[in-house]
Amino acid sequence: MATVNPSWGYTLHLPHDPRAPGIARTTLRATLAAHGLGELVPTAELLAAELLANAHLHTTGPYALRILSREPGRLRVGVWDNDWRVPPGFGEGEQLGAVPPEDAEGGRGLHLVRACADSVGVSVLRELGASKGGKLLWAECSNG
Numbered sequence: 001m002a003t004v005n006p007s008w009g010y011t012l013h014l015p016h017d018p019r020a021p022g023i024a025r026t027t028l029r030a031t032l033a034a035h036g037l038g039e040l041v042p043t044a045e046l047l048a049a050e051l052l053a054n055a056h057l058h059t060t061g062p063y064a065l066r067i068l069s070r071e072p073g074r075l076r077v078g079v080w081d082n083d084w085r086v087p088p089g090f091g092e093g094e095q096l097g098a099v100p101p102e103d104a105e106g107g108r109g110l111h112l113v114r115a116c117a118d119s120v121g122v123s124v125l126r127e128l129g130a131s132k133g134g135k136l137l138w139a140e141c142s143n144g
Contacts, residue, residue: 007068007069007070007071008035008068008069009066009067009068009069010027010031010066010067010068011064011065011066011067012024012027012064012065012066013062013064014052014062014063014064014065015062016056016059016060016061016062016063018056020052020056020063021049021052021053021056024048024052024065025045025048025049025052027065028041028044028045028048028065028067028077029041029045031067032044032067032075035069037069037073037075037143039143040073040075040141040142040143043116043117043141044067044075044077044141046112046113046116047077047113047116047117047139047141048065048077048079050109050110050112050113051077051078051079051113051137051139052065052079053109054079054087054109054110054137055079055080055081058081058083058087059081059082059083061081061082061083062081062082063079063080063081063082064079064080064081065077065078065079066078066079066080066136066138073142073143073144074118074140074141074142074143074144075140075141075142076138076139076140077138077139077140077141078136078137078138078139079136079137079138080125080134080135080136081134081135082133082134083134083135084124084125084126084133084134084135085135086122086124086135086137087110087137088110089110089114090110090120090121090122090137113139116139116141117139117140117141118140118141118142119139119140120137120138120139120140121137121138122135122136122137122138123135123136123138
């Protein structure tokens, strides 16, 4: 008998606290295990870690981890924050700049996201209200 795998999604709201990204990654691992997607944990965790770190480092307010699966074996990991500015490389048709030199202390995160994800994107939420404005950066990965 065939089974239907309905879509599902979770959102974890996080305070601007240095412990929040670690808590979000733990939640991501537990969520994927509960949905039988353990094979996606390494890639999904890397994507989430980089997006969460950027939200924590480049904004001052709360942020949120969003996990969504609309089809079996495919996952969208997103991070919302209250800053509507889109980082280079996530705007429509934009390319990332050059990879930073080996001795640089930062700047590789979005390059890792672009290299490891099947696709990436952004939704800019300029309207205040239920969405609270800001942006949602997302990356998708799959086991296929």
